[in-house]
Amino acid sequence: MTKPQRAIATSITHEEVNSLPLNSFSGKVVLIKEPEKLATVFEEVQQHAVAGFDTETRPSFKRGQLYQVSLLQIAIPDKVYLIRLNKTGITDEIVRFLQVPTMIKSGVGVHDDIRALQKLKRFAPDGFVDLAVLAKKAGLQVESVKKLAALLLGFRISKSSQTSNWDADVLTQKQIEYAATDAWVCLELYRKLSTMVLS
Template sequence: MHHTPDKDAIAMLPPFARLGLDRIALVTSEAQAHAAFATLAVARAWGFDTESKPTFRVGEASDGPHILQLSTPERAWVFQLHDPTCRAVAAELLQMKGVAKAGFGLRDDRKRIIEKLGVEPVGILELNTVFRERGYRKDMGVKGAVAVLFQQRFIKSKKAATSNWANPQLTEAQLVYAANDAYAAIRVFDALGLGLSPGMTSFSG
């Protein structure tokens, strides 16, 4: 098994350079959705993640995902899924063949997408599985992956993570958090040299 740095070791690393707001597009309208589609459709792979409004009461069911994040190595798009057109374009993108959609811990994301958008995502690549196949511990996660591949520390805001993703008006902190989860995933995908067939689906157990 390969060594994975612990939290203390990761804390000593220099920070991972995240995407700024100038490279993050919020998608809330038909025009924005089609513009995002046109750019994403020519890429061979995307970083992929979703966010859902947290549930705090026992038995409370989430109606998420409320946003979908897709990223190339250059920029990221954050789709708000309360808009019907944005939902339709997001569903079309997730069904697109020939494109790998790479991320971490995607089993729950996939389940919620099927329930919310009514489509089965195609070409989902669970990066935790790739690391496990290469001799790392079961779940690397984005922080471990960035530490191993780039010797950098990926910063995640707990406040943003547990914020209300169903809000019609997302904050700048939410946009940066969401976009960079997807951005880090595509950077990891590229660094791993993954020339996988995008038709392959690999989920963490």
């Protein structure tokens, strides 16, 4: 006789999230500032079927003042690339990555990321999966990266660097850790959610 499967919770409270241990990406983080290094980056990235995907933009605290995307984060198993778009621009290699249909790029709110990136350069996005949409298909009632990580991965991630200056000449260690963790979590969440949706 098979044991009944334990039902997975479909939502989580702020209190429950805050009671969980804090976690962050512990693999290799590679910061890219030079466009000539991107060919090698994407040679490695394209060897994988799925990548965690996110962007960061310097926040604006004045009405009517908007900044362009500063950072593109790409997570593959055990490694996260942080590409400083404010220094590299969007190169042909990046455009190919954003347009390739055979590689899944998983993130939360990817339509906003795509719109922001298209302000830098026009491209035809393909291969993107929004984890919030996947979460709904899996019957979950949470959409944010923080709550999805808590619910499905069992840990809390820090969001304290979200509104920091991503255009700074040098990113702080906290910014680097935050950015890498967000992309890594998007990769891990895709693995978990795709299994739930397909099962």
